[in-house]
Amino acid sequence: MPTEIELKLLQEIAELKKKFDLLEGKTTDQIPTYQYSKIRDIELKKLFNIEKNLDESIFDEWLNNQISIDDTIERFFQELIADNRSLIPSYSEEDLKINFIAPILSKVKFTSYAKKIRPFYELPLSYQTAHFKLSGTADFVVSEGLVESTKPYFFIQEFKRNEDYSNPRPQLLAELISAVELNNWQFIKGAYIIGSIWNFAILEKLDTNKYQYFISQNFDASKIDELTLIYKNLLFVKNEIINMVEVQKNVTS
Numbered sequence: 001m002p003t004e005i006e007l008k009l010l011q012e013i014a015e016l017k018k019k020f021d022l023l024e025g026k027t028t029d030q031i032p033t034y035q036y037s038k039i040r041d042i043e044l045k046k047l048f049n050i051e052k053n054l055d056e057s058i059f060d061e062w063l064n065n066q067i068s069i070d071d072t073i074e075r076f077f078q079e080l081i082a083d084n085r086s087l088i089p090s091y092s093e094e095d096l097k098i099n100f101i102a103p104i105l106s107k108v109k110f111t112s113y114a115k116k117i118r119p120f121y122e123l124p125l126s127y128q129t130a131h132f133k134l135s136g137t138a139d140f141v142v143s144e145g146l147v148e149s150t151k152p153y154f155f156i157q158e159f160k161r162n163e164d165y166s167n168p169r170p171q172l173l174a175e176l177i178s179a180v181e182l183n184n185w186q187f188i189k190g191a192y193i194i195g196s197i198w199n200f201a202i203l204e205k206l207d208t209n210k211y212q213y214f215i216s217q218n219f220d221a222s223k224i225d226e227l228t229l230i231y232k233n234l235l236f237v238k239n240e241i242i243n244m245v246e247v248q249k250n251v252t253s
Contacts, residue, residue: 036125036136036171037158044170047132048177049210058202058214062189067232073107077227080104085222088196093158097139101193104221105156108234110142115245117144117153125152127178138175142241152179153241155190168192169199173213176203180211189237196222198230 034043044050084091084100091099111118119142126135140156143149157172172192180188180203190201200216221227 031128031130031132033133033135034174036134036138036174039134039170039174040167041170044174050173050177051212053212053214056214056216059200059216062202062236063200063216063229063233065232065236067235069228069232069235073231074224074228076107077104077231078224081222081224081227085196088222096195100196100221104227104231105140105234107231108238110238110241112242113146115144115242116146117142117241117245118146119143120149123149123152125175125178127181134174134178142237144245151183153188153244154237155179155188157190157192168194169201169215172201173203173211176201176213177205177211180205189240193221196220200233 034047080100080103088096088100105119119140120138121140123138123141123143124136125138125141126133128134138152138155139158141149141152142154144151144153155172155175157175158168169192172190176188176190180186186205188203190203192199192201198219198221200219202214204212204214206212219226219230219233221230
């Protein structure tokens with residue numbers, strides 16, 4: 001039977017092996033895995049020090065942009081609303097995405113072959129630490145990379161009929177945290193959708209494992225004036241992403 005000193009020595013060896021395995025990217029311990037599509041506020045707060053900031057002035061430049069659009073876009077949106085408004089409450093997620101959300105996103109034309117960016121639907125995403133793993137698919141991501149996503153810039157989560165089907169806000173925040181950590185950024189933008197209602201979001205990393213987030217006012221896509229604003233807000237994001245890609249290209253060239 002091993003002595004107390006021998007047991008203590010064996011324990012120290014086991015601890016050293018565990019630390020070495022972590023440094024090598026190996027671990028025999030089963031860490032908890034959380035799915036983006038199922039994560040709730042309670043899990044999010046267990047994993048991260050995250051708080052909502054009520055100061056909406058951070059949205060001033062983004063949501064009060066002076067981008068102009070032509071009449072053909074407005075007429076397209078009027079027809080889109082007329083075709084879908086009465087059906088939105090009964091749409092499944094796929095119905096809502098294909099019939100109402102995708103046409104809006106298509107008009108923004110996020111794809112740029114010159115800048116090598118495009119939108120991805122159902123993009124696999126994962127972020128892992130020594131203590132947990134976030135995994136799943138993001139509904140919509142604008143990312144660098146044409147064949148494969150290499151750097152996600154903007155997320156939209158989720159195309160849900162209503163909040164009874166689960167709250168998309170913590171799901172979006174988990175994706176934004178993953179992207180901030182993977183990209184080594186301080187800020188990132190996103191949005192989430194419930195039926196016809198859009199909310200825009202900004203996540204800021206404050207310190208290690210510490211974040212704050214901002215949620216915009218509601219925008220109702222079933223109303224032409226507000227859908228026009230949603231479209232302009234998305235165009236602002238598109239232009240911002242293009243500028244970020246250009247800056248990064250100049251830095252690395």
